[in-house]
Amino acid sequence: MRKKILKRRKPNRSWGGDFGIYTFLGLFAAFMVIPMIYTINSAFKPMDEIFLYPPRFFVRNPTMDNFQDLLVLLGKSWVPFSRYLFNTVFITIAGTAGHIIIASMGAFVLSKYRFPGSMTFFRIVVTALMFNGYVTSIPNYLVIARLGWVDTVWAVVIPAFAAPMGLFLMKQYMDANIPDVLIEAAKVDGAKEWAVFTRIAMPLVKPAWLTLMIFSVQNLWNARGSTFIYSEQLKTLPYALGQIAAAGIARAGVAAAVSVVMMIVPVATFIIVQSNVMETMATSGIKD
Amino acid sequence: MSLQRYLARKREFRAYQWKMAKRSKACYLFLAPYGILFITFFVVPVITSLCLSFTYYNILEPPRFIGLQNYINLLLADDVFLIAVKNTFLLALITGPVGYISAFLFAWFINELPRYIRAIAIVMFYAPSLSANMYLMWAYLFSGDAYGLLNAILIELNVIQQPITWLTNPQYMMAVVIIVSLWSSLGAGFLALVAGLQGIDKSMYEAGLIDGIKNRWQELWFITLPNMKSMLMFSAVMSITSAFNVADVPMALTGFPSTDYATHTVVLHLIDYGSIRFEMGYASAVATLLFFTMILCNKLIQKLLRRVGT
Structure with a gap:
């Protein structure tokens, strides 16, 4: 014993x-x-x-009073609650899907092919991990304004496609988990790059795209977008809920209910895909 | 003669690169969507910011070149900026290392737990990052009147007679911001550390045991740390980033601007000039200084981490 x-x-x-x-x-x-x-x-x-x-x-x-109050308040507002919910769900899904596809395509060639400029590009992306939204907020607004995206959801969705963290994690995971011989073999069999990417690479890195999903959902679900969006019918859920919660001390209970509602989605997604996230993070190191 | 040879060799290299680039057209096509967006939303803004920092720009009028005037004003004439720098370094020096080391300790200890408890522990420690706005709740816990939970407990225990205004008294504000920043500092870097620990080959530990490693501290220094250097690096980058970019927490808890600028940070100074006073050139100078400070810190940390396990 x-x-x-x-x-x-x-x-x-x-x-x-x-x-x-x-x-x-x-x-x-x-x-x-x-x-x-x-x-x-x-x-x-x-x-x-x-x-x-x-x-x-x-x-x-x-x-359940606070949750009922929340529903009543949302029902009374000029724009129906479903609209805010739709905006945020749309931003989250579109931003996350685009981010996963675009970042994986970039990460795939950076990881598996050598071409002039590839190392430099990746090094710049790693440096960009250090950026905080505030540091580039001013020129970012100028860029978005120049593109004519002010007061559209694209101002929140499109920049999210290029989040450096996603490309970084995906590339590191591909380095460790897609054997070069497999790609060579596919090429010998006559597969083009696109086929290698969609048929061989992507199915192999499922944990990585679930991880990108977590970080992207976490980011976009809580995105207020208040810098770019001012039309009431385009406002996001956190923005609208924040307005309700900010109405003063009488709404303290409702504010707590709001926080609980906002917390559910990221926490639930994280719990579901946790093991995949851990597997991806195991390859996330920066080598010098 | 040798210069000629050098130039010839360089030309040759360039021709070779061009040939390689032409051959990898498909690669560029794959990278193009990400590359274009990344350059538009990350590289261009940084360069714009750098250029704007040498100008006077208020959005309404076109930018006017004023040389180093912004930097001179920042460093010599702006007392509030110097307060912000002092606060930011204080915050970074405490939350950076403490946050980093505690993230590692948590990760290391969590890794010792049985599997199912481990999964729950990860969720609990990572929860502050998952619920992005939860730091607002600290405002209720640290509330300055007798309804604040901390005040109520302290009064109940007879430690204090009157409620302490945690969020408006400069004596306590910084401490509160440090505690809440530390609380919210376990992010992707922490996950990387936990994953890195799980990824270390178990047979290394058995070999270590045979080679005479006596306790878990020796095991940590000679086996664990050297095997996860790259995770330590990633986590350090994340820690430095969050330590230097403290802004949301003080803004939400102690107000903006805070009493006596007691929790004014560099990023808050940037927000002040960028989105309230519309002095974009000046704000860009702040951003540029912050950016280079962070890169410098990262280089320093890289040097330090190379010595781990030796």
Whole structure:
């Protein structure tokens, strides 16, 4: 019996150390999820519990009032709720699909072929991982304005196609997971580049495109787009919900309900494809 | 003579490259959609920003070239910018290294867990990044009146008699911003570290055991870290980026502009001039300085990481 337990444990591990690790992780995990737990609890609190003194962390008598209020408020607004939802769903799906296709095409040739300029291009993309939206926000607006995309959804969708993170992760994953011999063999059999890409490369890198999907959905689902979009019927869901939540202290419960609604999609997608994400991230290193 | 040979060789090389480029037409076609969009939305803006930083530009009038005036004003005449620089470096120096090291510790410890608990732990630690706007909730927890949860707890425990205005008192504002930034700092870099740890060949550890490695710390330094250098690099790039780009958190929690500019950062200064005062040239100068600082930091980190495991 004892031998079995010993065998199951990794070498070089002490029981005391394990105990320490579990405590440490437990404490910090609690710290990480405090705001989420608090939000979920607040979303189910009736009005009198939200303004209770002293404030309470957990809900006593959960109700759906806040969610009902949210629906009523959205029903009363000038543009129907479904329109905001449609805008955001459209931005998320179109942006993600375009990003996956375009980034994989680029990553495929960068990973599997040598041609003048390929290394330089990839190095620039890696540098671009460091950009934050704010740093280039001014010239970006000028570019979008020049293209005539101000106040259209394209101002949010098209730039998302070129997110550097996607190309980077895809290229690193292809480097590690598509054997060169396979491509050689396909070429010998007379397959053209496009066929090699769609029939051989893409099915092999399914975990990578699911990972690109996660990062893209995370990004676009929460995109407010307020810099570019001002027409009411084109506003995104986070934008519209933000307006409702910003209406002051009386909406504190509704604001919490809003946060819960917005949180569901990214968290659910992440949980579903988690193992694929981890597999892709295993190849994400930057070599110098 | 040797110069001639050099030029001839260069010409030859160029001709060879041109031939190669012509032969890989299909490659360029594949890369074209991404390449064009990337250049339009990432490369062109950076170059534009660099050029605009030498001009006075208010969007209404065409840009006017003023040389280094923006940079001179920034560094010599703009007190608020210097406060912003000080705050940004303070934030970066704390949230950068602490965030990076704790991301690694979490990843390392999570990797020791049994498989199913591990999956749950990853979701819990990554949750702040998944729910992008959840940092707003800290405003309720740190609220300055007695209804704020932290104040209520401290009053209940008799630590304080009156509520502390966490978000408007310059004494506490920075600490709050640092805590919340650290809380939200586990992003793609953290996932890369967890994945990197899982990818290390198990037989390496057995070999290490035979070679006389005694505890998990030795195992970490001699086997684990050297085997995931590239993940460490990726994660470092992510950490530096987020450490220098703190803007959303202070803007939402401590207001914009904040009391006494106590949590004013470089990016907030950029937003101030770019989208409120419409001094685009000046804002571009801020962006350019920030950009080069970040590249410099990355080079530095690269140098440091090369020495891991030696």
